[in-house]
Amino acid sequence: MSERATLQTSELILDAAEAIFAADGDTNASLRAITAKAGVNIAAVNYHFGSKDALIRAVLERRMGMLNQERLRLLDALEAADEPPRPSQIVDAYFGTLVRFASSRDPHARAFTVLIERIVTDPSEFTRAIVAEQFAHVLERYREAFYRAMPQVPRAEVTWRFQFMLGATSYALLGTRHLGPLFGVEEPQQRALDLLLPRLMSFLLGGLRAPLPESDQQDRPT
Amino acid sequence: MSERATLQTSELILDAAEAIFAADGDTNASLRAITAKAGVNIAAVNYHFGSKDALIRAVLERRMGMLNQERLRLLDALEAADEPPRPSQIVDAYFGTLVRFASSRDPHARAFTVLIERIVTDPSEFTRAIVAEQFAHVLERYREAFYRAMPQVPRAEVTWRFQFMLGATSYALLGTRHLGPLFGVEEPQQRALDLLLPRLMSFLLGGLRAPLPESDQQDRPT
DNA sequence: ACTCGATTCAAACATTCATTTGAATCGGGC
DNA sequence: GCCCGATTCAAATGAATGTTTGAATCGAGT
Numbered sequence: 032m033s034e035r036a037t038l039q040t041s042e043l044i045l046d047a048a049e050a051i052f053a054a055d056g057d058t059n060a061s062l063r064a065i066t067a068k069a070g071v072n073i074a075a076v077n078y079h080f081g082s083k084d085a086l087i088r089a090v091l092e093r094r095m096g097m098l099n100q101e102r103l104r105l106l107d108a109l110e111a112a113d114e115p116p117r118p119s120q121i122v123d124a125y126f127g128t129l130v131r132f133a134s135s136r137d138p139h140a141r142a143f144t145v146l147i148e149r150i151v152t153d154p155s156e157f158t159r160a161i162v163a164e165q166f167a168h169v170l171e172r173y174r175e176a177f178y179r180a181m182p183q184v185p186r187a188e189v190t191w192r193f194q195f196m197l198g199a200t201s202y203a204l205l206g207t208r209h210l211g212p213l214f215g216v217e218e219p220q221q222r223a224l225d226l227l228l229p230r231l232m233s234f235l236l237g238g239l240r241a242p243l244p245e246s247d248q249q250d251r252p253t
Numbered sequence: 254m255s256e257r258a259t260l261q262t263s264e265l266i267l268d269a270a271e272a273i274f275a276a277d278g279d280t281n282a283s284l285r286a287i288t289a290k291a292g293v294n295i296a297a298v299n300y301h302f303g304s305k306d307a308l309i310r311a312v313l314e315r316r317m318g319m320l321n322q323e324r325l326r327l328l329d330a331l332e333a334a335d336e337p338p339r340p341s342q343i344v345d346a347y348f349g350t351l352v353r354f355a356s357s358r359d360p361h362a363r364a365f366t367v368l369i370e371r372i373v374t375d376p377s378e379f380t381r382a383i384v385a386e387q388f389a390h391v392l393e394r395y396r397e398a399f400y401r402a403m404p405q406v407p408r409a410e411v412t413w414r415f416q417f418m419l420g421a422t423s424y425a426l427l428g429t430r431h432l433g434p435l436f437g438v439e440e441p442q443q444r445a446l447d448l449l450l451p452r453l454m455s456f457l458l459g460g461l462r463a464p465l466p467e468s469d470q471q472d473r474p475t
Numbered sequence: 476a477c478t479c480g481a482t483t484c485a486a487a488c489a490t491t492c493a494t495t496t497g498a499a500t501c502g503g504g505c
Numbered sequence: 506g507c508c509c510g511a512t513t514c515a516a517a518t519g520a521a522t523g524t525t526t527g528a529a530t531c532g533a534g535t
Binding site for chain 2: 481482483484485
């Protein structure tokens with residue numbers, strides 16, 4: 032079974048790596064732990080992927096494509112409509128997609144959400160570069176969609192608020208398992224995720240539509 | 254110089270560790286790199302601190318105390334006033350303190366800000382436990398201050414919004430060096446930090462005061 | 476001038492890691 | 506039924522890590 036087996040072990044490794052990277056971090060996770068969880072030999076990683084770095088890249092690229100695809104699909108639909116999309120619709124297309132991904136019944140998808148959120152704040156130049164490279168064009172399209180939907184707000188202001196929204200969403204997702212104890216919040220996991228989206232949406236839109244800070248005339252129009 | 258020298262090398266190590274932990278992450282940073290930067294012998298770490306873990310704890314505790322002190326001082330002042338503190342004042346006392354810390358001219362303080370923000374999302378149980386243990390009582394006091402300042406908002410809602418604000422602030426601080434390239438934002442570092450606080454404040458208050466999500470009657474009053 | 480505890484230092488130790496190696500094993504194509 | 510490329514495996518390799526060791530060095534107290 033030369034071909035079936037290859038796919039089998041490759042995906043066994045990818046699944047195990049996804050889970051262990053999410054739990055322990057990418058540099059902290061050892062190939063021995065990953066291959067043990069996958070039930071394959073250590074050398075299989077280098078045979079199928081070439082190196083640990085290549086494995087990390089493969090794990091990330093496998094799922095980021097899904098996120099990108101869904102986000103672009105929703106944005107295309109919004110922009111194809113008669114009326115120009117409203118900010119709340121863009122926010123839902125971008126952040127709602129991620130939260131729904133995190134709320135998925137698929138434990139692999141849930142693990143990946145934690146992984147991707149962590150990597151954005153990671154110190155490793157290598158992993159952040161992968162994420163940036165994969166997300167760049169989607170972020171660009173959404174940023175421009177926000178610009179068009181909020182023409183009265185200076186672009187620098189919109190960019191910052193986009194970034195703030197990313198942070199709030201990141202903590203919302205990481206929080207249910209990492210920050211929760213810090214707050215004493217103890218809602219059941221799945222229920223917390225179900226309630227999360229409307230709560231997060233209210234907050235994001237409130238922040239996005241907040242009055243501009245005083246005396247913030249940009250002095251350097253781009 | 255038995256006593257002077259001890260303080261000297263201890264603090265040389267702490268300063269170097271702070272910088273390298275912030276740059277590379279705590280598990281990723283090696284004692285050899287730290288002691289090389291500090292200009293001391295490798296064994297000095299174990300002699301003065303006992304272990305790498307103890308060094309990490311020492312680095313964190315040294316500065317978290319400052320943050321806690323300032324945050325409690327400001328909150329005490331607010332609560333000692335005639336009128337009860339308004340949400341915007343509490344937000345400024347908590348998040349403004351952090352941003353001002355990050356905008357400090359002291360490069361050590363700036364490095365520490367990045368370090369602490371990273372650790373909150375770290376996979377390592379060990380470091381997160383230290384941060385949680387150090388911050389717990391301050392978070393608790395601020396959370397209750399928000400409860401009192403916003404009696405009409407359900408407590409669970411306030412807690413979540415507090416957490417969203419933490420995330421937005423975290424990305425605001427990490428962002429100027431990590432996420433910036435991802436957006437193509439290229440403002441000079443210091444100027445970006447000066448403009449950051451008013452921008453962040455508008456966003457946080459907008460989110461905090463946003464209308465409640467529909468159909469969010471809590472069904473389980475605590 | 477000397478002694479003694481505190482501190483520094485170079486070297487070694489034990490462990491863990493990613494990666495490589497070369498033989499063993501598998502299974503479809505002739 | 507046999508062969509050969511693809512795949513798996515146990516074992517070894519070499520580099521990097523935190524920690525320990527024991528001798529060398531320092532400097533205040535007498």
